[in-house]
Amino acid sequence: MPDLSPDTVLQDLQPIFQEALNDQQIVVTRVSSAFNTPNWDSLAHIDLIEMVELHFKVKFALGELHEMKNVGDMVDMIIEKKEDD
Amino acid sequence: MLFNSFSYILLFLPAVLIIVAVAKRRGGPIAAQVAILIASIIFYAWFRWTNLVFLAASVLANWYLAKRIAGAKDETRKRWLQAGLIANIAYLCTFKYVNFLLGSLPFMHGHEHLIPDLEFPLGISFFTLTQIMYLVDCYERVVKPSSLFDHATFVSFFPYVISGPLATVKRTRKQFRNFGGTPGAYAPMIARGIYLFSLGLFKKTVCATAFSQIADYGFNNAVHRSSLETFIYSATYCFQLYFDFSGYSDMAIGTADMLGITIPRNFDAPLRSKSIIEYWRRWHVSLSSFITTYLYTPILRSFGKASLPKAMLATFLAMTIAGLWHGPSWNFVIFGVLHGVALALNSAWTKKSPIRLPGWFSWLLTFCFVDIAFIFFRSPTLAAAMQMLHDLFSVHHALSTSNLTAMRANFSWPIFGPPIAVGVATAFFGESSEQMAQEFTPTWKTTILSGAALTVAAVFMNSQISATFIYFKF
Numbered sequence: 001m002p003d004l005s006p007d008t009v010l011q012d013l014q015p016i017f018q019e020a021l022n023d024q025q026i027v028v029t030r031v032s033s034a035f036n037t038p039n040w041d042s043l044a045h046i047d048l049i050e051m052v053e054l055h056f057k058v059k060f061a062l063g064e065l066h067e068m069k070n071v072g073d074m075v076d077m078i079i080e081k082k083e084d085d
Numbered sequence: 086m087l088f089n090s091f092s093y094i095l096l097f098l099p100a101v102l103i104i105v106a107v108a109k110r111r112g113g114p115i116a117a118q119v120a121i122l123i124a125s126i127i128f129y130a131w132f133r134w135t136n137l138v139f140l141a142a143s144v145l146a147n148w149y150l151a152k153r154i155a156g157a158k159d160e161t162r163k164r165w166l167q168a169g170l171i172a173n174i175a176y177l178c179t180f181k182y183v184n185f186l187l188g189s190l191p192f193m194h195g196h197e198h199l200i201p202d203l204e205f206p207l208g209i210s211f212f213t214l215t216q217i218m219y220l221v222d223c224y225e226r227v228v229k230p231s232s233l234f235d236h237a238t239f240v241s242f243f244p245y246v247i248s249g250p251l252a253t254v255k256r257t258r259k260q261f262r263n264f265g266g267t268p269g270a271y272a273p274m275i276a277r278g279i280y281l282f283s284l285g286l287f288k289k290t291v292c293a294t295a296f297s298q299i300a301d302y303g304f305n306n307a308v309h310r311s312s313l314e315t316f317i318y319s320a321t322y323c324f325q326l327y328f329d330f331s332g333y334s335d336m337a338i339g340t341a342d343m344l345g346i347t348i349p350r351n352f353d354a355p356l357r358s359k360s361i362i363e364y365w366r367r368w369h370v371s372l373s374s375f376i377t378t379y380l381y382t383p384i385l386r387s388f389g390k391a392s393l394p395k396a397m398l399a400t401f402l403a404m405t406i407a408g409l410w411h412g413p414s415w416n417f418v419i420f421g422v423l424h425g426v427a428l429a430l431n432s433a434w435t436k437k438s439p440i441r442l443p444g445w446f447s448w449l450l451t452f453c454f455v456d457i458a459f460i461f462f463r464s465p466t467l468a469a470a471m472q473m474l475h476d477l478f479s480v481h482h483a484l485s486t487s488n489l490t491a492m493r494a495n496f497s498w499p500i501f502g503p504p505i506a507v508g509v510a511t512a513f514f515g516e517s518s519e520q521m522a523q524e525f526t527p528t529w530k531t532t533i534l535s536g537a538a539l540t541v542a543a544v545f546m547n548s549q550i551s552a553t554f555i556y557f558k559f
Contacts, residue, residue, distance in 0.1 A: 035366055041432055042362075042377060043396035046385055061225035063218065066378040067255060 004082050009075045020048040030072030086131040088336040089290050109264055118238055118261045128243035132207050139206035144240050147216040151223045151230040166224040177213045180205050185413030208247040212240050219254050228254045244340040248556040250351040250371035264345035271345050278342030280535045281522040285335025287538035288328045290545045295504035296325035302492040304463055310476040311485035319456040322463045324508055326555055333554045335518050354517040359447040361427040376407050397429035416461040416470055423458045
C-alpha cells in the first residue's frame, strides 16, 4: 500500500465509514467520533474496525481501541502500524 | 484523608506540590517520582494502614505477571495472561463476594461467626481493573512491562487510586518522567488544576450535600410516599450521585493537573443525554470505555460474526458484569441488567425503527429511566427498592406532598435551596466543569469563580460533617 499519508488514509476510510455506518452521504474528518457521528454505535464500531483491519491489513489491540477516541487517532494508528511493517 | 477535608487542602496537597517541585528542581524527574510515590503511600495508608499490604501484594504480583507475559512466547504467553486475569478476578472476588456468598449459604445460618471478616481494601475495584488493562496491554504488546518503581507509582498514584478515573499505562507512565514538561507548559496546568479542583470541591461539598438532604430523607422514610415524592427523591439522588462522583473526579483530575500529570476525563454533563447510549458516553467515561473495550468487544468477538442480536446479548452481559462489579448485592445486578436491557433496546431501536422521537421526549425518557435504575443503586435492600418502585407507580395519592412536608421540618431552604438551584441549572445548561477546564485561561473571571467556589465550599466544610464519597465503597 504505497504513499500512506494522513490525507490518503482518511480518503480510503470514507467508503469504509459509509458502508459500516450505512450512510452513503457521510464524510468523516479527523475530529469525527462516535460522539458526533450518526449511527456510530458499538456494533457499527466493531464492523468498522474489522473492515479497516481488512482493508489496511493491520490488527488493532484492545489497548489501541481503548485509546482510539476519534478518526484522527485511527488514521495515526494505521500509519504507525504500516510504518512498523 | 478525603479530597474535601481541610487536612488535604491545607496540608497534604500544598506539602506534596512543594516537595515534588523541590525534588524535581534538585534531583530531576526520578527524585520527583520518588516524592510522588511516597506521597501516594502516605495518602493510601491514611485511611487504614493495613490496606497497604493488599495494595502492595497486588502491585508486586502484577509487576511480576507482566514481566512473565512479556518474556514468554506463544501459548506460554497466553497461559501467563490467563493466570494473571484469573488471579486478579479471584483477588477482587475474595474481598468483595466471599462474605456475601458464604453468608447466603443455608447451612451457614447460625454459624455466621465462622465467616472470615475480610477487610475490604479501599480502591481494590479500581486498582484491579487498572492492572487487568495493563496485563492485557502487555500481552498485546501495546506497552512494555514497567519497572517495579514505575508500576508502583502508576498504580498507587494518589489522585486516582481510590476511585479512578481509570488510567492506562500507555498514556500515564511516560508523564512520570516529564511532570508537565517545561515551566512554560506546566504553569497553565497548575492554574487549570486549581480551577478544576475548586469547581469539583464546590460540586461535592455544596451541591451533593444539598441534594443528599432530600434524597437521604426520601430513601429512609418509606411512610406515605406518593408517586410525585418518590420521583423527586429518586431524581435528587441522581443529582447527588452526579455531583458527588463528578465532583470527586474533578478534584482527582485537578490534583493530577497540579502535579503536571494528565489523567482521563470522567464526566461530560451526562444528565443532558437524549438516549441511554449517549448517557454511557458521558457518565463515568473511563469505566464505560473499559467496559466497551475490555468486556463488550471480546464477548462480541467470541460470538463470531457480529450481528445486532449478538451485540444486544454482549451489551446485556457486559452491563450485568459491570453492575455486579459495584458490589455483592442483587440491587447492583438489577441495576446492571436494567442498563444492559436499555442499551440493547436503544441499539435495536436506532438500527431498526424509522421513528425518531422528539428531542425533549428522548431526554425525558432517558432521565426518568436513569432515575428509576438508581433506585436499585441507592436502596439498602431489594425489598426497599421494590417498595420505592411500588410507591413510584402507585396511583393512590399520586400527587400528595405530605412526606415532603414532613421532610421540610429538618430542611433549611436558605442554606440548601440555592445550591440545589445552582446544581439543577448547571446540570442541564451551560458548560460542564470539564468543558470549562478544557477551555480554561487564567482571567479575572475564572479567578473570582474559583475563589468563590473555594470560599463557599470551605464554609460548608467547616459547618458540617465532611461526608465521604459515595464511590469509596466500591
